[in-house]
Amino acid sequence: MKTTLRFLQQENARLQEENQRLQDELGLLRDYLKALSALENAADRLSSEQEFFPLLHKILYYALSLLDATDGTLALLDRETKELVFAVVRGAIEDDLVDFRMPQGEGIMGWVATHGKPSLVNEVDQDWRFSPRVDMLFGFDTQSMLCVPMKIDSLILGVIAVVNKHSGADFGEIDQTLLSILARAAAVALSGFDEGAE
Numbered sequence: 001m002k003t004t005l006r007f008l009q010q011e012n013a014r015l016q017e018e019n020q021r022l023q024d025e026l027g028l029l030r031d032y033l034k035a036l037s038a039l040e041n042a043a044d045r046l047s048s049e050q051e052f053f054p055l056l057h058k059i060l061y062y063a064l065s066l067l068d069a070t071d072g073t074l075a076l077l078d079r080e081t082k083e084l085v086f087a088v089v090r091g092a093i094e095d096d097l098v099d100f101r102m103p104q105g106e107g108i109m110g111w112v113a114t115h116g117k118p119s120l121v122n123e124v125d126q127d128w129r130f131s132p133r134v135d136m137l138f139g140f141d142t143q144s145m146l147c148v149p150m151k152i153d154s155l156i157l158g159v160i161a162v163v164n165k166h167s168g169a170d171f172g173e174i175d176q177t178l179l180s181i182l183a184r185a186a187a188v189a190l191s192g193f194d195e196g197a198e
Contacts (some may be wrong), residue, residue: 011153030115056088059160059186066182067146067175073097074150074186076158077104077113084113084159091155093138100134107131109147109159116184117147117155118180122170146171150187157190 038180059073071091075084082104089097105114110128112119122144135142147161160183165171 040076044117046173052086055186055189059182059189060088060090063160063162063179063182066160066178068166070164070166071140072160072162073109074158074160075102075109077156081110084109087158093134093140094134096138097134102131102133107133108145109161112147112161113151113156114160116149116154117150118146118176120146120171120176141170144171144173146179148176148183150183150190152187152191160186 043064056074060072061068064072064076071093072089072096073086076087077083078085078101081101083101084104085101086097086102107129108119108121108124108129108131110131119129121127121130124142124145130142130145132142134140141164143164145161145163147159149159150157160179162171162179172186
């Protein structure tokens, strides 16, 4: 009798844990679907934008909103000087950082611009690619960073970087996927301006 009771208690505890795990997964799926819906709405609005700088501001706004990040920048690649130009900045040092330039290969953003691959770093001080120059110049504290390239095929137009979640939580793979999708939509929208300028 005691053995049966113990088995039933253990099975009940296991089922409760399994139920909690499934509830957590369901919550994550709902959040992901909500984010995808917001992303689809953002992509539609980007494709209809007629002016260049309002488009850049909208891209960064959607990036920060989707990922619950405190700060971020959209940097365009200057192909002549091989520099990233911080075209739009939101957050604590936005007034100081607009038009700031850094070599294409410097820091995590520079690595992304050079290699055309996203980078998710939740402890920047542990990553050899991190450059503390912006933090030191402007008194900022970068804890975590997610950067994705804006590119069409192999042509890199720039980088979107989001920094430090409001909650202090880590960036995750879902965040990287969402930001990469937004960056692709942004690159398509930006390429229309490039074509118009030619």
